[in-house]
Amino acid sequence: MGYQFDWSLVLTGEYRDWLLDGFYLTLKISAVAGGCAMALGTLVAVLRLSRVKPLMWLSLAFTEFFRNTPLLVQIFFWYFGSEVLLPKSVNEWLYSMDFEFAAGTLALTVYSSAFIAEELRSGVFSIPKNQLEASRATGLSFLQAYRFVILPQAFRIVIPPLISQLLNLLKNSSLVMTIGVMELTYQARQVESFTFHGFESFTVATLMYLAVSLLVSFAITMYNKHFLHHLRY
Amino acid sequence: MAFIEINGLHKWFGSFHVLRGITEQVERGEVLVICGPSGSGKSTLIRCLNRLEEYQKGTVHFDGQDIHARGLDVNSLRAEIGIVFQQFNLYPHLTVLKNITLAPIKVRGTVRAEAEETALALLERVGIHDQAHKYPAELSGGQQQRVAIARALAMKPKALLFDEPTSALDPEMINEVLNVMKDLARDGMTMLCVTHEMGFAREVADRVIFMDAGEVVEQGPPSEFFTNPKHERTRMFLKEIL
Numbered sequence: 001m002g003y004q005f006d007w008s009l010v011l012t013g014e015y016r017d018w019l020l021d022g023f024y025l026t027l028k029i030s031a032v033a034g035g036c037a038m039a040l041g042t043l044v045a046v047l048r049l050s051r052v053k054p055l056m057w058l059s060l061a062f063t064e065f066f067r068n069t070p071l072l073v074q075i076f077f078w079y080f081g082s083e084v085l086l087p088k089s090v091n092e093w094l095y096s097m098d099f100e101f102a103a104g105t106l107a108l109t110v111y112s113s114a115f116i117a118e119e120l121r122s123g124v125f126s127i128p129k130n131q132l133e134a135s136r137a138t139g140l141s142f143l144q145a146y147r148f149v150i151l152p153q154a155f156r157i158v159i160p161p162l163i164s165q166l167l168n169l170l171k172n173s174s175l176v177m178t179i180g181v182m183e184l185t186y187q188a189r190q191v192e193s194f195t196f197h198g199f200e201s202f203t204v205a206t207l208m209y210l211a212v213s214l215l216v217s218f219a220i221t222m223y224n225k226h227f228l229h230h231l232r233y
Numbered sequence: 234m235a236f237i238e239i240n241g242l243h244k245w246f247g248s249f250h251v252l253r254g255i256t257e258q259v260e261r262g263e264v265l266v267i268c269g270p271s272g273s274g275k276s277t278l279i280r281c282l283n284r285l286e287e288y289q290k291g292t293v294h295f296d297g298q299d300i301h302a303r304g305l306d307v308n309s310l311r312a313e314i315g316i317v318f319q320q321f322n323l324y325p326h327l328t329v330l331k332n333i334t335l336a337p338i339k340v341r342g343t344v345r346a347e348a349e350e351t352a353l354a355l356l357e358r359v360g361i362h363d364q365a366h367k368y369p370a371e372l373s374g375g376q377q378q379r380v381a382i383a384r385a386l387a388m389k390p391k392a393l394l395f396d397e398p399t400s401a402l403d404p405e406m407i408n409e410v411l412n413v414m415k416d417l418a419r420d421g422m423t424m425l426c427v428t429h430e431m432g433f434a435r436e437v438a439d440r441v442i443f444m445d446a447g448e449v450v451e452q453g454p455p456s457e458f459f460t461n462p463k464h465e466r467t468r469m470f471l472k473e474i475l
Contacts, residue, residue: 134322137285138336138388139312148335153326231325231370 003199010200015191019201022187023208029101029183030170033108037169038162040109041116048121059117066114072175075107079179104176112169119165123158124150156227160220167213174209184208234297236261236423237282237392242291244277251277252288253447259392262421266434266455269444270470275427278444279394282425283314296391312340315385319397321377323369329356329380330365333387341388348387355383359413375406379413392423399430429474435459443467 009015047059066074082103083091094102127150135145177186188205192198235258244252251274259265267275280286282293284300284307293300300310323332333352337343343351356362359379361372369377378398385393395414399407411433418424418437428434434441435455442452443466451458451467459475462468 130318130320130322131324133285134318135324135335136308137283137311137316138384139308139340140336141308144339148339149324153324156326 005200006195006197007200009195009197010191010204015195015201018187018191019184019204019208022182022184022205025101025182026170026173026184026208027212029105029108029176029181030166030173033105033112033173034166034169036105036109037112037116037165040113042120044113044117045120045124048117049124063114063117066111067118071107071111071172072178074111075104075175075179078107078110079103100176100180103179104173104181108169108173108176111172112165115165115168116162119158119161120154123154123161126157127153153231156231160224163216163220167216170212171209234294235259236263236296237425238292238294239278239282240292240294242278242281242288242293244274244281244286244288244290251447252281254291255447255449257442257449259423259425261423263439264418264422264424264437265426266438266441267425267427267444268429268431268434268441268470268474269450273444274447275444276396279316279396279425279427282392282394283311283316285316308340312336312388313391314394315388315390315392316394316396317378317381317385317398319400321369321374321381321401323377323380323384325369328366328368329361329372332369332380333384336384337387352383352387355386356380358386358416359383360409373406374402375409378402378406378410382410382413382417386417392425393417395424395426395428397427397429399428431459431471431475443470445470 010019044059044062047055048063050056079100082094086094131149131153132145135149136142140148173183174185177183177189180186182190184205188198188201191201195201237257237259239255239257242252242255243250253274255274255278257265267278269275277286281288282295282300295310295314298305298310323329324335327335330349330352333355334343334345334348337348337351338345353362353365356365359382361376361379364372364376364380369380372380382393382398398414399410402410407430411430414424414426414433415437426433426438438455440452441455441458443450443458443462443464445466451462451464458467459471462471
C-alpha cells in the first residue's frame with residue numbers, strides 16, 4: 001500500500017496545536033538565548049578590546065573554546081554537567097523551574113555569544129583609524145569621537161552579521177530537542193510518532209523555520225539597501 | 234614671538250629619527266609650502282603642530298601658547314588649528330552638512346541652525362552648496378576634499394594645515410581644490426601646506442621650505458627657491474618634480 005498524504009492531520013486539531021506550541025517555544029528559546037547572547041557577547045568583545053592582558057586572554061579562551069567544540073556536545077555538557085558542577089540548592093531551583101529549557105538556553109547563549117563577540121570586535125576594527133584621527137583633529141574628545149563617529153559606523157556594519165548569527169541560533173535551537181525541550185523539531189517528531197505522518201509534520205516544521213529565516217533575511221537586505229551603501233571610504 | 238614658533242623639534246618613531254631639530258617661524262597670514270621627498274618628515278612636522286603626533290624634544294608655540302604646556306586642553310588646541318588630509322577622511326555615515334556641523338555643535342556648542350547656516354555659506358564658498366544633503370560616497374574626490382576644507386573652516390580656525398591635499402585626486406580635480414586653497418590664502422588665512430604642487434607654491438606661497446631626512450635643507454621666497462636653489466639636494470629634487 002502506498003503512502004497516503006494527509007495534510008489535514010497536521011494542519012488541524014491537536015497535532016496542529018503541538019506544532020504551534022513547538023513553534024512558540026522555538027521562538028521563545030531563540031529570543032531569550034539571543035538576548036542573553038548579545039549581552040554576553042558584548043561583554044566578551046569589550047574584554048577583548050580592553051587591552052588588559054588577563055581579560056584579553058580570558059576572552060580569547062572563551063571564544064576559541066566555545067566556537068571550536070560541537071554545539072550538541074555543549075548542550076549535553078550543560079545538561080549533565082550542571083548536576084555535578086552547581087550547588088544542590090541551585091539545581092533544585094532549576095528542577096522546580098523548567099530545567100531542560102534553562103540548560104538549553106544556557107548552551108545556546110554561551111555558544112552564540114562566542115560568535116557574536118567576534119562579529120562585534122571585527123566591526124569596531126573595520127573602521128579605518130583615520131576616522132578617529134579626523135574627528136579628534138576637529139577637537140572632539142575621545143568619547144565624543146567614539147559616540148558620534150566610530151560607534152555609529154561600527155553598529156551599521158555589524159548589524160547584518162549579527163542578525164545572521166541570530167538566525168543561526170534559531171536553526172541551532174532545534175538541537176535542544178535532544179535534552180527534551182519541546183520545541184518545534186521535538187514536536188514534529190512527536191507528531192510523527194503518533195501519526196506516522198512524519199513527512200507532513202516535518203514539512204510544516206521546515207516551512208515554519210524557513211518563514212522566520214526568510215523574513216529576517218529580507219529585513220537585512222532592506223536594511224543594507226537603506227543604510228549601508230554610504231559606508232565607503 | 235612669531236604666530237607659530239617651532240624650536241629645535243625632534244621626533245623619533247621607535248629608533249627612526251624622523252625630525253632632526255626643526256626650527257621655524259610662521260607669521261600670521263603667512264602661506265608656507267613644505268616640500269621634499271617622501272619620508273623626509275614633512276607630514277610628521279605639520280602633524281606635530283596639532284599634536285596628532287607627539288614629539289620628544291623641542292617646543293612648539295601656537296599663538297603664544299606652548300602646545301605641550303601642562304593643563305593645556307588638547308581638544309581646544311585642535312579646535313583652533315584645522316587640518317585637511319590626503320585621504321579626505323570625511324565621515325561616511327553623515328551627510329555633507331552634518332560632516333561640517335558636527336564639531337561646531339559638539340565642541341563649540343554652536344546651536345544647530347546657526348551651524349548649518351555657516352556650513353551652507355562655507356559650501357557656497359568652496360562651490361558645492363548644492364551637495365549639502367548628499368553623503369560623501371556620492372561625491373567625486375575633488376568635491377570630497379572641498380567638503381573636508383569646509384569642515385576644517387567651520388571651526389573658524391586660526392591656522393590651517395594641509396597634508397598633501399591633492400595627492401589622492403585625479404588630475405582633473407586637482408585644480409578645483411587648489412583654487413579653493415588659493416582663495417583662502419588671498420583671504421589672509423595662515424596656511425602650512427605639504428604639497429608637491431609647485432605651481433601653487435609659486436603663485437601663493439610666501440615661503441617655501443625644502444625638507445630632506447628630517448631637516449630643513451633650504452628655505453626662501455618662491456621666486457628665489459625655484460630659480461636659484463642653493464643646495465644640491467634641492468636642485469636634484471626640483472629637477473625630478475618639475
